[in-house]
Amino acid sequence: MSQRQLHLNAFLLTSGHHVAAWRHPDAQADAGLNFAHFKRLAQTAERGKFDGVFFADGVAVWDYPAEVIGRSGQIGQFEPLSLLAALSTVTERIGLIATASTTYNEPYHIARKFASIDHLSGGRAGWNLVTSATDAEARNFNREAHLDHGVRYERAREFHDVVTALWDSWGDDAFIRDKQSGVFFDATKLHPTHHKGEHFAVRGPLNIARPVQGHPVVVQAGSSEAGRELAAQTAEVIFTAQQTLDDAQAFYADVKARLARYGRSADSLKILPGISPIIGRTEAEAQQKYAELQALIDPRIGVALLSGQLGFDLSAHPLDGPLPEIPETNGHKSRQALVVGLARRDGLTIRQLAQRVASARGHWTVVGTPDSIADQLELWFKEGGADGFNVMPPVLPTGLDEFVDLVVPELQRRGLFRSEYHGTTLRDHLGLRRPVNRHARPQAIAA
Numbered sequence: 001m002s003q004r005q006l007h008l009n010a011f012l013l014t015s016g017h018h019v020a021a022w023r024h025p026d027a028q029a030d031a032g033l034n035f036a037h038f039k040r041l042a043q044t045a046e047r048g049k050f051d052g053v054f055f056a057d058g059v060a061v062w063d064y065p066a067e068v069i070g071r072s073g074q075i076g077q078f079e080p081l082s083l084l085a086a087l088s089t090v091t092e093r094i095g096l097i098a099t100a101s102t103t104y105n106e107p108y109h110i111a112r113k114f115a116s117i118d119h120l121s122g123g124r125a126g127w128n129l130v131t132s133a134t135d136a137e138a139r140n141f142n143r144e145a146h147l148d149h150g151v152r153y154e155r156a157r158e159f160h161d162v163v164t165a166l167w168d169s170w171g172d173d174a175f176i177r178d179k180q181s182g183v184f185f186d187a188t189k190l191h192p193t194h195h196k197g198e199h200f201a202v203r204g205p206l207n208i209a210r211p212v213q214g215h216p217v218v219v220q221a222g223s224s225e226a227g228r229e230l231a232a233q234t235a236e237v238i239f240t241a242q243q244t245l246d247d248a249q250a251f252y253a254d255v256k257a258r259l260a261r262y263g264r265s266a267d268s269l270k271i272l273p274g275i276s277p278i279i280g281r282t283e284a285e286a287q288q289k290y291a292e293l294q295a296l297i298d299p300r301i302g303v304a305l306l307s308g309q310l311g312f313d314l315s316a317h318p319l320d321g322p323l324p325e326i327p328e329t330n331g332h333k334s335r336q337a338l339v340v341g342l343a344r345r346d347g348l349t350i351r352q353l354a355q356r357v358a359s360a361r362g363h364w365t366v367v368g369t370p371d372s373i374a375d376q377l378e379l380w381f382k383e384g385g386a387d388g389f390n391v392m393p394p395v396l397p398t399g400l401d402e403f404v405d406l407v408v409p410e411l412q413r414r415g416l417f418r419s420e421y422h423g424t425t426l427r428d429h430l431g432l433r434r435p436v437n438r439h440a441r442p443q444a445i446a447a
Helices: 035-047 080-087 107-121 149-167 225-234 245-262 283-294 299-310 333-346 350-358 370-382 398-413 426-430
Strands: 007-011 052-055 095-101 125-130 175-178 183-185 217-220 237-240 270-279 364-368 388-391
Touching (some): 007 237, 007 270, 035 052, 052 080, 052 125, 080 107, 095 107, 107 125, 107 149, 149 225, 225 245, 270 370, 270 398, 299 350, 333 350, 370 388
Parallel strands (some): 125 217, 217 237, 237 270, 270 388
């Protein structure tokens, strides 16, 4: 077995990541509100010994005409923290990760909810810290426009500090629950937060015991300059979108190099690029499956999805014309740069670019056999492009079934991935240390 093994996370998006997934014969069309579907997926990922399952989130319906979004299968789905709580009862080992925005939440809420999920699951919770991206979300939370990019990241940094301080409100052994003495908790191990900063004033303490993992695992998904710096300061896993090995290596080296400034080691942050695998038992079968999916794309939905990635409405521009100049966005800066770069590099029209983005919203789409896909994952892993991958099946449930049944055994055969879990928490799976409570007294050194 290889000493260093890759990490695999299953990114579960309703019927699948392809924009037309819900129309595919194998797809679960009502996936967004079908708990049995998500239960099956989580248990499949657990059978495959994945580190975790992940749910993205946004707090608005797409801001496009109803006749357009009425053709999307990604409208109307569970609130993800509620879904994690439910999945904690039907799984045993797999990590449970979900997005919660620092722009449209309060730190006390987030600290309490993720601490609760960590206790419910026995130490398997992970928080994907994001800053949100759209004016549509802003208008659901008393604002006409989204906060500026820089302000969002300043708020996110302070938000993280407050949440982690709240998780340290209690000593690990604070709750004695001694019936005979009548002492329920040790008052010396209670630590109010008393935070007062630019964006938040939070007295604390949190009204739940310290999480099983100390802190639920913190995940970050921004790849802009501000996002990379926030990840270097705060994150233990980063989800990213890269199209080529060269780009992945550059991102990997850049983010890892930032860690030393914050007193962190390179292995304290795991970098997981997204990959959407379209798997066939032969190359021809894989290409046919990809072509069948692409044929299901409604151009209106394709352009709407592309517009969302760019932060710029393309509906008035000719489909078979070139991508126009795109103004800088206040939304996802790194994703805009990736998609524009893809169009310029390959000379794509709007239609072609929409089709390219439709499979995984700018993430790496790989079409091939289990062996050829394993080859590419191994290359990125061994050549400094990734610590593992955020697997984004194009169609669910079949895409995850195929990856677990066909690709995972090949990775295991090569010694690149575990055959059994060796711990019980998400931190165990990722090889991350459990944070020491900031209020803990230093241990005396024995003579």
